[in-house]
Amino acid sequence: MKGRLILVPNTLDLGTLAPEAAPPDLRLVLPQGVIDTAARLGHWVCENAKTTRAFLKRVDAVTPLAQALQALDIRELPRPPKGRGTAGPVDLKPLLAPALAGHDIGLISEAGLPAVADPGAALVAAAHAAELVVQPLAGPSSLLLALAASGLNGQSFAFIGYVPQEAGAQAQRLQELESLSRRFGQTQLMIETPYRNAALLRALLGTLAPDTWLSVSCGLTLAGGWTRSARVAQWRQRTVDLPADVPAVFALLAG
Numbered sequence: 001m002k003g004r005l006i007l008v009p010n011t012l013d014l015g016t017l018a019p020e021a022a023p024p025d026l027r028l029v030l031p032q033g034v035i036d037t038a039a040r041l042g043h044w045v046c047e048n049a050k051t052t053r054a055f056l057k058r059v060d061a062v063t064p065l066a067q068a069l070q071a072l073d074i075r076e077l078p079r080p081p082k083g084r085g086t087a088g089p090v091d092l093k094p095l096l097a098p099a100l101a102g103h104d105i106g107l108i109s110e111a112g113l114p115a116v117a118d119p120g121a122a123l124v125a126a127a128h129a130a131e132l133v134v135q136p137l138a139g140p141s142s143l144l145l146a147l148a149a150s151g152l153n154g155q156s157f158a159f160i161g162y163v164p165q166e167a168g169a170q171a172q173r174l175q176e177l178e179s180l181s182r183r184f185g186q187t188q189l190m191i192e193t194p195y196r197n198a199a200l201l202r203a204l205l206g207t208l209a210p211d212t213w214l215s216v217s218c219g220l221t222l223a224g225g226w227t228r229s230a231r232v233a234q235w236r237q238r239t240v241d242l243p244a245d246v247p248a249v250f251a252l253l254a255g
Helices: 032-040 049-062 093-100 121-129 142-150 167-184 194-207 232-237
Strands: 004-008 043-046 073-076 105-108 133-136 157-159 187-191 213-218 226-231 248-253
Touching (some): 004 093, 004 121, 032 049, 043 049, 049 073, 121 133, 142 187, 142 213, 142 226, 167 187, 167 194, 194 232, 194 248, 213 232, 226 232
Parallel strands (some): 004 105, 004 133, 043 105
Antiparallel strands (some): 187 248, 213 248
16 A cells, blocks of 8 residues: 655745744644644655744644654755756655655645645656655645735636846736736736845836736735735825735736
């Protein structure tokens, strides 16, 4: 019998809590069933072992871990090479060895759902190639929460990740996305590193047509999280200051 690859959702508060602040109760954002499943898993694959241990400490505060934290098998996904290396695809099968031996493995992202805008997708693909059962668990996704809260088209949408930072390339990309949105009636979702939130908002307001809808969701599931949707012309009349340490999701829909 093979084990399963279980996709365990994480909270969305990575990097937003003060060092001295106690993290909020996981039950505010994760179902009890997810917490219970996380508590019993002995094998994990993650982006960062340190933050995964911090997550499991929060799990332990709700449902005691089946094994001591120090005894858990926590392995990190290989980091992509910097620059344009010549190395071929990374063999992820060794990370799946516990499942091939009959043990369930938890895959966790730094925030939100694993394998969605996340390098864990490669491990999920490897699990399918190895004919392992992949079981996703319910939890927060900043992208879908932002889309739901935006009031923009939720029937047709695309997540395009990051846009270029160089001004000329960035403006060209935003115009392309606006044109696609106008042609297909499709909501375009994007993100940025939090410290560049304000710069991306300025670029959107400086590039998009006045009648294009722009929605910004900031700090979803966090205390004080919010969403604002308005046409670009309205944003220009009353803009907002975006924090440099809280994740945001940006969405546009051309009129």
